[in-house]
Amino acid sequence: MTKTKAPQNTSYDIVIVGGAIMGSSAAWFLSDDKDFDGTVLVVEKDPSYEFSSTMHTNSCMRQQFSSPLNVRISQFAADFVKNLPRYMGNDSRVPNLSIQSFGYMYLADNADFADVLRQNQIIQNAAGAATQLMTPEQIKAAYPFYNVDDIVLGSINTVDEGFWDATAVFDWWRRSARERGVEYVQNEVVAMTKNAAGTQVESVTLKSGDVIACGKVLNASGPRAVETAKMIGVTIPVEPRKRYSWVFSAEKPLDRDLPLTIDPSGVHVRENGGGTYQAGGHTDIDPAVAYDDFHMDHSLWENHIWPILATRIPQFEAIKVQSEWTGHYSYNTLDQNAITGPHSEVENFFFLNGFSGHGLQQSPAMGRGTAELMVHGAYKTLDLSPFHFDRLAQNRPIIEKAII
Numbered sequence: 152m153t154k155t156k157a158p159q160n161t162s163y164d165i166v167i168v169g170g171a172i173m174g175s176s177a178a179w180f181l182s183d184d185k186d187f188d189g190t191v192l193v194v195e196k197d198p199s200y201e202f203s204s205t206m207h208t209n210s211c212m213r214q215q216f217s218s219p220l221n222v223r224i225s226q227f228a229a230d231f232v233k234n235l236p237r238y239m240g241n242d243s244r245v246p247n248l249s250i251q252s253f254g255y256m257y258l259a260d261n262a263d264f265a266d267v268l269r270q271n272q273i274i275q276n277a278a279g280a281a282t283q284l285m286t287p288e289q290i291k292a293a294y295p296f297y298n299v300d301d302i303v304l305g306s307i308n309t310v311d312e313g314f315w316d317a318t319a320v321f322d323w324w325r326r327s328a329r330e331r332g333v334e335y336v337q338n339e340v341v342a343m344t345k346n347a348a349g350t351q352v353e354s355v356t357l358k359s360g361d362v363i364a365c366g367k368v369l370n371a372s373g374p375r376a377v378e379t380a381k382m383i384g385v386t387i388p389v390e391p392r393k394r395y396s397w398v399f400s401a402e403k404p405l406d407r408d409l410p411l412t413i414d415p416s417g418v419h420v421r422e423n424g425g426g427t428y429q430a431g432g433h434t435d436i437d438p439a440v441a442y443d444d445f446h447m448d449h450s451l452w453e454n455h456i457w458p459i460l461a462t463r464i465p466q467f468e469a470i471k472v473q474s475e476w477t478g479h480y481s482y483n484t485l486d487q488n489a490i491t492g493p494h495s496e497v498e499n500f501f502f503l504n505g506f507s508g509h510g511l512q513q514s515p516a517m518g519r520g521t522a523e524l525m526v527h528g529a530y531k532t533l534d535l536s537p538f539h540f541d542r543l544a545q546n547r548p549i550i551e552k553a554i555i
């Protein structure tokens with residue numbers, strides 16, 4: 152039986168459904184806004200976050216996107232991570248973090264995808280990213296461990312692209328938000344009540360039976376976003392998709408950092424430190440799964456992932472799997488991109504959903520933007536309106552050609 156706790160009050164200016172990286176980012180940026188002195192309640196059904204997407208990630212950021220806005224969103228993530236103490240008001244307890252910029256190495260084995268990499272590089276460079284294209288010979292010279300026999304082009308950026316400590320940022324958002332008065336409660340939002348006109352959510356009902364009046368509601372419920380949206384009678388194209396991860400040690404570790412390598416098969420692998428590496432992938436048939444389905448398919452490694460890795464990096468013939476797990480993407484079936492902003496009719500219901508495989512690095516910009524929109528009614532920094540909910544009805548996908 153899940154434990155629940157009643158909130159201290161019966162009314163809040165903002166109720167956030169889900170307290171993982173997105174909910175906590177929004178909560179912290181709200182608490183950081185000098186023009187906002189309202190009350191914020193974060194309702195989180197599982198404060199261990201055991202099954203959240205946030206706890207299952209690769210914890211990497213990249214600037215290699217095909218949409219300039221996605222590049223800028225990640226650039227803010229890099230700035231935020233590298234300047235965490237400054238963003239947190241020069242709090243001396245906050246650690247200095249860095250990005251382990253081994254880069255993402257996209258590999259193309261055909262002319263069409265090589266063209267996509269070329270087009271992406273132009274967009275990325277124009278947005279200020281340092282993406283470089285590499286011929287197979289250049290790849291081999293810089294990273295002799297790769298087999299590039301089938302490769303026609305690679306693309307990599309080693310500035311602000313690689314591993315970062317998302318757990319530390321997540322912890323500090325929660326800790327600092329709480330210290331500034333944001334209330335986190337273990338409970339589950341199970342229903343919402345709208346006003347007679349259907350234009351406002353008036354209250355949320357919790358699993359404990361408590362009914363909490365709210366000024367605004369934020370859906371930050373990850374792969375369950377569709378369930379939260381249903382509470383106001385809305386459907387969004389988000390579903391849980393299973394993603395598998397493995398950490399393995401190599402008998403003979405590579406002699407330099409392994410970029411987060413995206414093999415043409417879609418399988419990816421990156422440096423994990425100390426002669427270990429982290430790989431990820433999914434099954435060819437990639438259905439929506441049940442919210443509680445974290446079953447590990449052990450044959451996937453032997454039959455699919457490892458053979459691909461050992462072909463791309465022959466030194467990975469001799470490895471030992473140390474740990475493995477499954478996690479869920481909150482997969483936006485329209486375009487695998489964020490769904491943000493207010494609902495078009497239920498005006499005080501906001502979305503932070505559908506981040507698929509790149510939500511961790513988007514959390515600083517998305518939390519900041521959502522707080523701006525909720526407090527000021529407009530974006531003050533990066534304009535995130537292209538991702539707004541209304542693009543779903545208008546069938547306006549933002550096609551991202553650099554998806555993992």
Ligand SMILES: Cc1cc2nc3c(=O)[nH]c(=O)nc-3n(C[C@H](O)[C@H](O)[C@H](O)COP(=O)(O)OP(=O)(O)OC[C@H]3O[C@@H](n4cnc5c(N)ncnc54)[C@H](O)[C@@H]3O)c2cc1C
Nearest residue numbers: 169171173196203204205209211340373478509510511512
């Ligand atoms: C294997 C894997 C690798 C990834 N790698 C990367 C990466 O390298 N870089 C990157 O940027 N992104 C990555 N991602 C994506 C990233 O992890 C997610 O986009 C991000 O964590 C989403 O955060 P979230 O807060 O929206 O959702 P979640 O972390 O899933 O959190 C949602 C929370 O809402 C709570 N909740 C749901 N419904 C309710 C309710 N009704 N009431 C109360 N609480 C509720 C849940 O308990 C949960 O804690 C990866 C994801 C996976 C699965």
